Amino acid sequence: xxxxxxxxxxxxxxxxxxxxxxxxxxxxxxxxxxxxxxxxxxxxxxxxxxxxxxxxxxxxxxxxxxxxxxxxxxxxxxxxxxxxxxxxxxxxxxxxxxxxxxxxxxxxxxxxxxxxxxxxxxxxxxxxxxxxxxxxxxxxxxxxxxxxxxxxxxxxxxxxxxxxxxxxxxxxxxxxxxxxxxxxxxxxxxxxxxxxxxxxxxxxxxxxxxxxxxxxxxxxxxxxxxxxxxxxxxxxxxxxxxxxxxxxxxxxxxxxxxxxxxxxxxxxxxxxxxxxxxxxxxxxxxxxxxxxxxxxxxxxxxxxxxxxxxxxxxxxxxxxxxxxxxxxxxxxxxxxxxxxxxxxxxxxxxxxxxxxxxxxxxxxxxxxxx
Amino acid sequence: xxxxxxxxxxxxxxxxxxxxxxxxxxxxxxxxxxxxxxxxxxxxxxxxxxxxxxxxxxxxxxxxxxxxxxxxxxxxxxxxxxxxxxxxxxxx
Ligand SMILES: [Zn+2]
Numbered sequence: 001x002x003x004x005x006x007x008x009x010x011x012x013x014x015x016x017x018x019x020x021x022x023x024x025x026x027x028x029x030x031x032x033x034x035x036x037x038x039x040x041x042x043x044x045x046x047x048x049x050x051x052x053x054x055x056x057x058x059x060x061x062x063x064x065x066x067x068x069x070x071x072x073x074x075x076x077x078x079x080x081x082x083x084x085x086x087x088x089x090x091x092x093x094x095x096x097x098x099x100x101x102x103x104x105x106x107x108x109x110x111x112x113x114x115x116x117x118x119x120x121x122x123x124x125x126x127x128x129x130x131x132x133x134x135x136x137x138x139x140x141x142x143x144x145x146x147x148x149x150x151x152x153x154x155x156x157x158x159x160x161x162x163x164x165x166x167x168x169x170x171x172x173x174x175x176x177x178x179x180x181x182x183x184x185x186x187x188x189x190x191x192x193x194x195x196x197x198x199x200x201x202x203x204x205x206x207x208x209x210x211x212x213x214x215x216x217x218x219x220x221x222x223x224x225x226x227x228x229x230x231x232x233x234x235x236x237x238x239x240x241x242x243x244x245x246x247x248x249x250x251x252x253x254x255x256x257x258x259x260x261x262x263x264x265x266x267x268x269x270x271x272x273x274x275x276x277x278x279x280x281x282x283x284x285x286x287x288x289x290x291x292x293x294x295x296x297x298x299x300x301x302x303x304x305x306x307x308x309x310x311x312x313x314x315x316x317x318x319x320x321x322x323x324x325x326x327x328x329x330x331x332x333x334x335x336x337x338x339x340x341x342x343x344x345x346x347x348x349x350x351x352x353x354x355x356x357x358x359x360x361x362x363x364x365x366x367x368x369x370x
Numbered sequence: 371x372x373x374x375x376x377x378x379x380x381x382x383x384x385x386x387x388x389x390x391x392x393x394x395x396x397x398x399x400x401x402x403x404x405x406x407x408x409x410x411x412x413x414x415x416x417x418x419x420x421x422x423x424x425x426x427x428x429x430x431x432x433x434x435x436x437x438x439x440x441x442x443x444x445x446x447x448x449x450x451x452x453x454x455x456x457x458x459x460x461x462x
Contacts, residue, residue: 038462040462134462138460161462162461195436199458251390257436265438
């Protein structure tokens with residue numbers, strides 16, 4: 001085995017034996033870029049397997065930092081990462097460097113929203129991704145990812161999981177000129193919006209904090225995403241599952257929901273009318289109540305990098321302050337209520353201890369300044 | 371009249387006395403759902419936006435086919451059919 005040659009394909013031997021892979025396929029994977037949006041339960045499993053499979057460049061975007069309760073299912077992280085208060089994207093980069101040094105990981109510690117998603121997926125410094133892999137925990141950002149996929153002609157693999165149930169579905173989007181390789185192969189599929197016209201409203205579905213989530217379930221769902229991603233990156237569009245997969249790991253049911261006619265029969269605003277409302281920011285909000293936590297996120301306020309030292313000095317009067325290159329975290333007692341304020345250097349903040357956006361904005365304004 | 375199986379998603383089971391599935395009579399999807407609403411009014415409120423319209427974040431699959439691509443609510447059903455209520459799954 002040739003472990004020293006950085007370009008050696010030896011490590012992929014068992015994979016290259018598979019139909020559809022071979023040396024050519026392996027080289028094709030090495031030349032591919034996958035954008036993984038969200039690096040939580042689904043995202044860590046997907047990033048782990050894509051890295052081991054030898055996908056050459058992984059762009060991993062996540063706004064969050066690692067907590068102890070993540071370790072039950074988020075396979076790239078460990079107790080040391082919790083102690084170091086690492087952002088998920090950076091911890092993923094470090095772990096993958098040890099798993100497969102042939103893979104380049106670009107960690108991006110940002111909240112994905114309408115202002116940056118096109119840059120991350122298609123028009124920015126990372127170039128155009130070959131695939132978008134869903135590691136998200138909310139439908140708003142999924143509709144954004146779906147629109148970017150359709151607008152820029154990038155395949156997108158959806159996955160969702162809560163409790164013991166999950167879904168996965170591969171989108172080979174209808175493009176503006178209909179000239180993508182999957183359209184030429186007659187394999188375009190309806191987009192996510194063809195299938196789910198609207199995002200479920202808050203409170204409609206159980207969330208991670210009300211229903212919990214089964215570790216193996218997220219691994220199953222994310223690995224279905226990875227299987228479809230590999231088929232797509234290898235150009236095996238005929239092998240892509242055209243159905244929406246729906247799994248209940250506790251009730252022992254697996255459904256292949258037939259959605260193929262959704263594009264022809266439906267009137268999709270996204271892939272049929274090519275109107276990109278989410279990218280235009282028509283539905284964006286400045287605050288997000290975070291799934292699974294008693295916390296609210298405030299969007300970045302501007303382009304200016306924050307001066308952590310200065311802010312830390314001010315906040316020490318109110319309680320314990322910890323900081324590293326990526327974030328500042330302060331324990332604050334406000335009107336006899338404890339809060340944990342985490343600031344990222346793009347100005348974004350997570351206020352823990354409340355679910356009310358207005359209360360969170362108040363804390364931010366009071367201790368950081370609007 | 372014939373009974374079909376209506377699969378209730380986890381998210382809505384508390385509105386159906388915790389049941390995973392229901393046996394409901396009817397000749398069409400509309401009739402079946404109207405009987406569901408009568409027996410489980412809270413569940414009905416989560417499914418329907420108005421009397422004639424299902425909330426757009428919920429899909430209905432009859433034997434794994436989306437009823438939007440059959441005859442919508444007028445799709446005919448026969449004994450043994452399975453109607454699955456499928457909301458989008460947001461977590462992850
Ligand atoms: Zn569409």
